[in-house]
Amino acid sequence: MRFDTKTKRTIYDRTRGYCHLCNKKLAFKNYGKSEGRAAWEIDHSNPKANGGTDRLNNLYAACISCNRSKKHSSTRTARAQNGRTRAPLSAEKRQKAVRGNTLVGALVGLLGGAVLGPAAAVAGAGIGAAVGKAIDPDG
Ligand SMILES: [Zn+2]
Structure with a gap:
């Protein structure tokens, strides 16, 4: 699934540019650049494998490493591994x-x-x- 810049910006701003799983600051311009500093991807909070949708309310910004290690586990599980219960808040x-x-x-x-x-x-x-x-x- 490809996202246009406007969609990426909306998703990024929803957590003020922080990974919704570990709360690390992400670099907007490094979207999808696994070599880039603070690179990030769009994570399906409820994985598509579990019936999650491509709708905005299911999409969050996450570090590439967080997103990759999350795989098909739930957002709750991935956040708990980082000692967190919620996504960072929008501004x-x-x-x-x-x-x-x-x-x-x-x-x-x-x-x-x-x-x-x-x-x-x-x-x-x-x-x-x-x-x-x-x-x-x-x-
Ligand atoms: Zn992260």
């Missing part, structure tokens, strides 16, 4: 996740402040937001 989703974590952190801090008093609320919100921001949204 848009990542930003939302960071904002969400910050908000949750701030709320936790405010809640602590409600118990401990207003000064603690201000400090707590700040600390909570910082903690929230530090949470890696890619898990």
Whole structure:
């Protein structure tokens, strides 16, 4: 299956250019160049051998080595071998996740402040937001 540049770009951007299996940064221009640095391929998340389709929602960017060693095993298995459970987030989703974590952190801090008093609320919100921001949204 050949992919045009636009399709490749869409797939690449969905994980911000990171391998969806091991989270290594990939070089867009080295698509399919097994000799190239950070070369990558398009992986069928659900392998075609298992009935996976060529639809975009089944396609992810992966290092050539990850893709080749994954073969017909599932994405879940391949990610687990790298200690991961999810694909890296797109830039848009990542930003939302960071904002969400910050908000949750701030709320936790405010809640602590409600118990401990207003000064603690201000400090707590700040600390909570910082903690929230530090949470890696890619898990
Ligand atoms: Zn990889």
